[in-house]
Amino acid sequence: MTASIHNILLLEDHRDAQAWLLHALQLAFGPDIHVDTVSLLAEAKKHEQENSYDFILVDLNVPDGSGVELIRQFKLAHPESYCVVATIFSDKQHLFAALKAGADGYILKDEEREDIAQMLGGILQGNPPISASMAQQMLRYFHDTFHADQQQITALSDRENEVLTCIAQGMSNKACARELSISHHTVSEYIHNVYRKLGVHSRAEATREAILRGII
Amino acid sequence: MRVSPINIAPRQWLSLSFLVLAACAIANISGGMQEPTLGITWQASEQGLSVAEVAPGGPAEQAGIRSGMTVLSISSAELHQPLSPTTLTEEPSSLVSYDVYNRFFKEQTTLFNIISSDKVQLEVAGNGMITVKPEPRSIAQLSILFWFQLACSFVVWATSMAVVIFRPENTAARIYGVMGFSFAMITFCTAIYSGRELATSGELFYLLAIGSHFSGLMLTFSFVALLWHIPQQINQFPIFRVFVVLYSGFWLADVMQLGNGSPADWFHIPVIISLLSGFSITIVQWFKSRQQPEHRLTLKWIMFSMLVPGMLFVGGNTVFQLQQLPALIPQGYAFGLLVLIYVCISLGISRFALFDLDDWWQQIWLWLLISTLFIITDIIFVSFMKWHDVLSAITSLSIIGFLYLPLRQWMFTHVFSRNQVGIEQIFSDIVQLAVLTDDKKALREAWEALLRKMFSPLEILQVENSPKEAEMLRFNVALMVPDIGTGSPLLLAYADQGGRLFSQKDRTFIATLSSMTRKAIEDAHAYQKGIDDERQRITSDLHDDLGAKLLSLVYKSENSEQRKLARQAINDLRDIIDYNQDSRSNQHDWAAQWKRECLRRVNESDIQLQWQQWHLSDHYLPAHMAQQLSRVLREALSNALRHGDGTKISVRIHMRGNKLFMSVRNHCPDLQRNCSGGHGMKHMKARIQTLHGTIRWRAGKKGGCHVIWAVPIDDCIDS
Numbered sequence: 001m002t003a004s005i006h007n008i009l010l011l012e013d014h015r016d017a018q019a020w021l022l023h024a025l026q027l028a029f030g031p032d033i034h035v036d037t038v039s040l041l042a043e044a045k046k047h048e049q050e051n052s053y054d055f056i057l058v059d060l061n062v063p064d065g066s067g068v069e070l071i072r073q074f075k076l077a078h079p080e081s082y083c084v085v086a087t088i089f090s091d092k093q094h095l096f097a098a099l100k101a102g103a104d105g106y107i108l109k110d111e112e113r114e115d116i117a118q119m120l121g122g123i124l125q126g127n128p129p130i131s132a133s134m135a136q137q138m139l140r141y142f143h144d145t146f147h148a149d150q151q152q153i154t155a156l157s158d159r160e161n162e163v164l165t166c167i168a169q170g171m172s173n174k175a176c177a178r179e180l181s182i183s184h185h186t187v188s189e190y191i192h193n194v195y196r197k198l199g200v201h202s203r204a205e206a207t208r209e210a211i212l213r214g215i216i
Numbered sequence: 217m218r219v220s221p222i223n224i225a226p227r228q229w230l231s232l233s234f235l236v237l238a239a240c241a242i243a244n245i246s247g248g249m250q251e252p253t254l255g256i257t258w259q260a261s262e263q264g265l266s267v268a269e270v271a272p273g274g275p276a277e278q279a280g281i282r283s284g285m286t287v288l289s290i291s292s293a294e295l296h297q298p299l300s301p302t303t304l305t306e307e308p309s310s311l312v313s314y315d316v317y318n319r320f321f322k323e324q325t326t327l328f329n330i331i332s333s334d335k336v337q338l339e340v341a342g343n344g345m346i347t348v349k350p351e352p353r354s355i356a357q358l359s360i361l362f363w364f365q366l367a368c369s370f371v372v373w374a375t376s377m378a379v380v381i382f383r384p385e386n387t388a389a390r391i392y393g394v395m396g397f398s399f400a401m402i403t404f405c406t407a408i409y410s411g412r413e414l415a416t417s418g419e420l421f422y423l424l425a426i427g428s429h430f431s432g433l434m435l436t437f438s439f440v441a442l443l444w445h446i447p448q449q450i451n452q453f454p455i456f457r458v459f460v461v462l463y464s465g466f467w468l469a470d471v472m473q474l475g476n477g478s479p480a481d482w483f484h485i486p487v488i489i490s491l492l493s494g495f496s497i498t499i500v501q502w503f504k505s506r507q508q509p510e511h512r513l514t515l516k517w518i519m520f521s522m523l524v525p526g527m528l529f530v531g532g533n534t535v536f537q538l539q540q541l542p543a544l545i546p547q548g549y550a551f552g553l554l555v556l557i558y559v560c561i562s563l564g565i566s567r568f569a570l571f572d573l574d575d576w577w578q579q580i581w582l583w584l585l586i587s588t589l590f591i592i593t594d595i596i597f598v599s600f601m602k603w604h605d606v607l608s609a610i611t612s613l614s615i616i617g618f619l620y621l622p623l624r625q626w627m628f629t630h631v632f633s634r635n636q637v638g639i640e641q642i643f644s645d646i647v648q649l650a651v652l653t654d655d656k657k658a659l660r661e662a663w664e665a666l667l668r669k670m671f672s673p674l675e676i677l678q679v680e681n682s683p684k685e686a687e688m689l690r691f692n693v694a695l696m697v698p699d700i701g702t703g704s705p706l707l708l709a710y711a712d713q714g715g716r717l718f719s720q721k722d723r724t725f726i727a728t729l730s731s732m733t734r735k736a737i738e739d740a741h742a743y744q745k746g747i748d749d750e751r752q753r754i755t756s757d758l759h760d761d762l763g764a765k766l767l768s769l770v771y772k773s774e775n776s777e778q779r780k781l782a783r784q785a786i787n788d789l790r791d792i793i794d795y796n797q798d799s800r801s802n803q804h805d806w807a808a809q810w811k812r813e814c815l816r817r818v819n820e821s822d823i824q825l826q827w828q829q830w831h832l833s834d835h836y837l838p839a840h841m842a843q844q845l846s847r848v849l850r851e852a853l854s855n856a857l858r859h860g861d862g863t864k865i866s867v868r869i870h871m872r873g874n875k876l877f878m879s880v881r882n883h884c885p886d887l888q889r890n891c892s893g894g895h896g897m898k899h900m901k902a903r904i905q906t907l908h909g910t911i912r913w914r915a916g917k918k919g920g921c922h923v924i925w926a927v928p929i930d931d932c933i934d935s
Contacts, residue, residue, distance in 0.1 A: 014764055016771040061760060088763045090790045110770045110786050140808075157678070182675065183509055186709065189677055196680070 005029045005082070005124065009047055009056040011070060012086070013039040013063055017109055020116075021057060021086055027117035029055075041065040048074055053081060057120075059109070060087040060094055068101045075102030084120065084129050092141055095134055105129035156197055163190040167203050168210035226381045233377040240404055241366060247408040248358045251416055252331050252350035256281065258414060260301035263341065264288040271357070279338075279348040286341040292333040297326045306410045307547050308425050309470075309479045317479050325418030353413070361548040362411030368555045369403035372396050375558045388445040391456060395438040396558065401431035403551055410548045426471055429483055433463040436490035439522065443497045447514035450500055462486075487534065494523075510693045510717070514564070521560030525553045642666065646733050649700075650740035658835055660702040663733070667697065667708060671722070674710035681705070686727040692717040697726055700733045762789060780820075787816070791846070803832040803876070806842045807869050810849055814867055821857055826866040833871060835929070844903045845927070848911070849878060851896050852923045856882035859921070871929070875909075879924040900925075 008025060012018045018037050025035060036051070038044045041064045048056070048070065056074055058067035071083050084105035085098045095106055107119055108131045119129035130138075156164065159180075166176035166187075173191070177184040195201060198209045255274020258265045266286045270277045289298040302311070302320060311317045330336055337345045376396020383389035405428035409421050416424075437459035444455045463486055469475065470482035498519060505511035532545035532553070543550070645666045649659060664676055679696070682705035687696040694709040695718040711718050766789065769782035791813055807829050818825040849867075856865045860882035868879045897913070900923075904911040909927030 014767060016768045020771045061756075088759065088767060088786065091793065110767055110783055159675075184507070186675060186677070189679070189707070192680075193678060 005054040006033055007051065007053045007055070008033055008035045009044060009051070009053045010035055010037045011039075011041065011044040011056070011062060011067055012037065012059045014059070017059070017086075020113060021109060024113045024116040024120060025057065027113065028120035039063070041067065041070060044070050045073060048077070053078070055082045055084070055123075057084050057086050058103075060085060060089055060098065066097075068097050071098060071101040071103050082123055084123070086116070090131075090133060090137070092137055095137060096141075106134050107131045108133065156194060160190055160194050160197070163187060164194050164198075164206060164210050167191065167194075168207040229381045230378060233373070233381065237370065237373050237377075237400070240400070241370075244366060244404050244407055245355060245358065247420070248362050248411055249353045249355065250420075251328070251353055251412055251414070253353040253357055253413055254331060254336065254348050254350055256413065258304055260304055261286050264299040264339075265301070265303060275348050275351050279346050281338065281340070281346060281348065285343065287338045288341055289339040290327065290330055291337050291339070292330040292335070294333075295326055295330050297323060297330060303327070303414070307406070308409075308421070309429060309483055311480075312478050313476075314473045314479060317473075321418040321422050323418075324415045324421050327415030328417045331415060359411045359413075361546070362407050365403040365407035365411065365548050365551055368551045369400040369407070371555050372403075372558045373400040375562045379562075387449070388442060391438050391442045391445060392561070395435055395442060398431045398435035398438060399551075399554060399558070402428050402435065405431065406548060406551075410546075426467075429470055430467050432483060433467055433486055436487050437463050439526070440490050440493045440497065443494055443501065443518070443522070446518055447501065447505060447511040448508075450497065450504065484534070487530075491526075491530070494526075498523075517564045518561070521564065522557050525556040525560075529553045642670070642729070645669075646729075646736050649733060650736040656702050659700075659737070660704060663700055663702060664706065667706065667726075671695075671708055671711045671718075672713050673708040674713055675708070677707040677709070678704040679707050686723045686730065688718055688720075688723055692719070694718070695722060695726060698730045698734075700730050701737045759789070759793060784820070788850075791850075792843075802834045803837050803871070804834065806837050806845070807832055810846065810869070811867075813846075813850070814853055814865075817853060817857065818865060821862070823857065823860070823862060824864045826864060828866070829869040831871040832869065837929075841907055841927070844907055845876075845878065848900045848903050848925060849880065851900050852880040855896060855923070856880050856921070861920075874929050875926045876929055877924065877926045879922060881920055881922040883920040 006029075008029070010018065010021060010025070012021060018039075022035055022037065025033060036047050036053075038047060039062065041062050044056075044058075044062075044067075047053075053074075056070070058070055060067040067085065067087075071085070074081070074083050079102075082104050083102060084107065085103045086107050086109040087094065087098075088109060089095075090108060098106055105119070105123065105128050107116055107129050109116070111131060119127075119131070123129055162180055163176060166179055171179065173184045173187045177187045180187070191206075194206060198206060200206050200209055253271075253274065255271035255276040256267050257269035257271075259268040260266075264287050267276070267281055267283050269283055270281055287299055289296060291297065302316070303323065305311060305320060308317055308320055311320060331350045334349065336348050336350055338348060340346050373396060376393050376399075379389050380393030380396075405424040409416050409424050438456070441456040441459060444450050444453075466482050466486045470479055473479070475481065498515070501515050502512075505515050529550050533543045533547055533550040536543040545553070645662070649662045649666070667673070667676065682699040683696050684698065686698060688694070689696055689707070694707055695711070697706045697708060699705040708718070711722070763786065766782055766786045770779055770786070773779040773782055791809075811827050811829075814825055814827065853865070853867070863883055866879075866881040868877070868881075870877050901911055904925050904927065907927040909925055911923065911925035913921060913923050915921065
């Protein structure tokens with residue numbers, strides 16, 4: 001990665017935000033930096049192709065498109081350079097679209113200049129500039145996904161739990177069928193479902209799962 | 217329906233078979249009418265025959281014959297024949313020896329010739345000779361036994377022909393057809409001779425007797441062959457052909473009068489062989505079906521259908537004939553027991569899909585029944601009651617139309633109908649399903665509940681691979697239902713709590729229903745996507761315009777208080793947009809979002825938040841509802857912050873019954889100020905009313921103001 005930052009491209013269509021972010025950049029990387037400020041995506045793409053930037057600060061929603069396109073283009077051409085999003089959007093759709101495109105950071109531009117500067121400056125020390133609320137958003141997403149997956153994978157129906165109990169007690173398919181008053185074909189189908197849901201391939205593994213689940 | 221090899225539709229085949237049946241019945245009736253009548257009902261007596269009954273106005277009554285008289289002999293000008301109890305023998309094959317058997321037919325010929333003459337002299341014990349003038353027998357004078365046997369042959373013919381015509385390729389169905397044909401032939405033959413008044417021409421009698429014998433043998437071996445094939449073919453052994461050869465041998469032995477025994481031996485020996493074979497085969501079938509409950513169920517039905525009436529027939533008639541004793545149930549009436557076999561098997565056709573036939577078969581059968589009923593009532597009126605043709609036809613039609621059809625409808629509705637769910641109910645359920653489009657778990661549960669309501673299956677299994685169309689499995693015990701978008705196709709097993717098999721009608725219905733439901737869900741999804749896209753566009757615009765202005769406020773604010781206010785406005789805007797985007801969240805998700813927002817707001821004011829939530833479910837909470845609740849919560853929290861004592865705020869969210877309860881409580885020193893009316897409260901009330909909920913403000917038990925609102929969850933999902 002780039003060791004120091006001199007050339008910066010700022011894509012921002014909001015005039016006040018331009019000044020705010022420019023100030024934050026200067027606070028972060030010193031007054032000697034060179035910043036090209038553009039308000040349209042097309043201009044930014046052109047600048048990016050014609051110049052060599054160490055860092056680009058990108059707004060996501062600009063009049064002629066999405067800043068995500070610039071991030072993608074920039075990171076493909078200069079994977080070693082930094083690219084950070086400065087936006088007002090705090091939702092996960094925008095966050096993940098930007099991160100997938102290759103963004104190295106994601107900050108909310110309504111934050112205090114000093115806070116923005118501190119986050120941006122940390123990038124050279126390997127601290128990704130991410131607003132606290134966005135970091136929380138990411139954590140929440142992965143926690144939710146994890147729980148949803150767990151529920152999806154391991155939710156056994158009542159009947160499947162009964163069949164698992166029978167298997168764990170060492171019963172044969174026939175004995176299990178007698179116990180539950182169903183045909184042994186049906187028992188086989190339930191066992192197949194239980195194996196699939198638990199990701200196991202033998203009665204021993206299924207028994208271990210039953211013990212772990214506190215079924216027996 | 218299948219196309220028969222010579223391109224005649226099954227219903228036409230059926231009509232044709234009934235024409236044949238009608239021709240046989242006419243031949244039968246004319247055969248029965250050949251015998252001239254004396255107008256006497258005879259009964260066996262120690263000497264000759266006694267008169268049990270005299271037909272009013274008949275030749276015997278006119279000649280002065282009275283019931284109770286004993287007739288010793290009967291003679292014409294040329295012929296004379298003493299009478300004995302043997303004269304009334306119902307079934308000649310039950311006679312003790314071939315000598316008696318042959319003598320019996322000669323005697324019948326003599327008697328027939330005597331009563332065919334103009335004048336007959338009866339030698340009456342104690343009264344001398346009485347002259348009677350025989351008359352031709354009319355249709356009304358045919359005996360009840362004759363008609364009973366004819367009716368039996370009709371029922372059996374109709375049942376078995378309807379099976380074999382619709383399933384000519386099915387071996388069991390063909391054998392069943394042979395069984396039905398044999399039975400009809402027996403009753404046709406016996407109806408004439410067992411329904412005779414005194415005598416039938418010996419030659420005709422003999423032909424009918426050996427014909428009846430042949431048909432009887434055919435019936436018994438096809439009975440065994442059917443057991444061989446149902447519920448499953450035991451093996452490839454050509455049992456039917458073997459029996460044909462073997463039993464033809466028995467029949468020829470009888471015709472050639474081989475051996476010194478009784479003619480009955482050549483019938484009873486094969487009957488006993490058939491019974492023993494039937495039992496043995498049943499045991500084998502029982503053993504083979506030990507792992508197949510559907511076969512076992514079919515076998516039990518077949519056993520019940522065939523063995524119970526069969527045993528009653530043997531016990532009530534055949535055993536007595538073997539012992540040369542008068543039968544407990546006369547042979548003609550005992551045939552009624554055998555008819556039960558056919559009736560029971562036909563009832564099993566839809567229950568157990570016998571011969572691979574289905575419910576529609578009974579519909580066809582009923583069509584036949586209705587046509588026949590019309591003809592029979594017409595014949596009764598014309599022949600027996602001497603009504604005019606037109607009057608008779610109108611009356612028959614009226615009886616069928618006003619009595620039979622409503623009765624049939626009633627039977628279908630109250631006796632045969634399964635616990636069916638109305639189509640309106642199904643459509644209403646599908647619409648509710650479609651509303652749940654985003655919540656796969658709820659969708660699967662609702663779909664399962666609908667299927668359970670419709671078919672009452674003992675089992676519903678989730679399977680992995682979705683069939684493209686509904687499929688019948690395990691000999692119609694199970695029905696595979698295609699996926700409707702839940703990601704898990706279902707297998708229904710044992711319809712009506714195991715009481716019946718799935719029919720083709722069920723398969724077609726479920727195929728239509730699942731594709732319709734899938735379409736409804738897709739449409740609902742497309743509709744929801746349209747709403748989401750539009751909402752996205754609006755919120756994005758809101759973000760751009762309002763967001764940009766608020767951002768300028770943040771940047772240009774002169775002091776931190778103003779900047780803080782502007783930032784709060786931006787965060788509020790973000791929350792609104794987040795709520796709109798998170799339209800697929802459940803109650804837990806929303807509670808988590810609300811908690812985050814509340815925490816952020818109380819932290820800014822340095823107040824402690826006491827958050828409590830319980831009994832929330834994983835069910836999807838519609839976005840429009842969550843949004844209203846969020847705004848009410850936000851307003852309540854703003855009030856609590858504004859008027860509280862700055863120490864603590866409690867927020868509670870929980871489900872009770874089908875209602876979601878939420879409350880906010882602060883520790884306000886001035887209740888009046890806190891809970892007084894105003895725009896905020898008015899708006900909160902209005903929002904909760906749109907969700908059909910209630911909201912109220914009251915003084916907290918430990919002080920402060922407590923605002924509580926509750927909204928029904930189901931109502932909101934449906935709306």
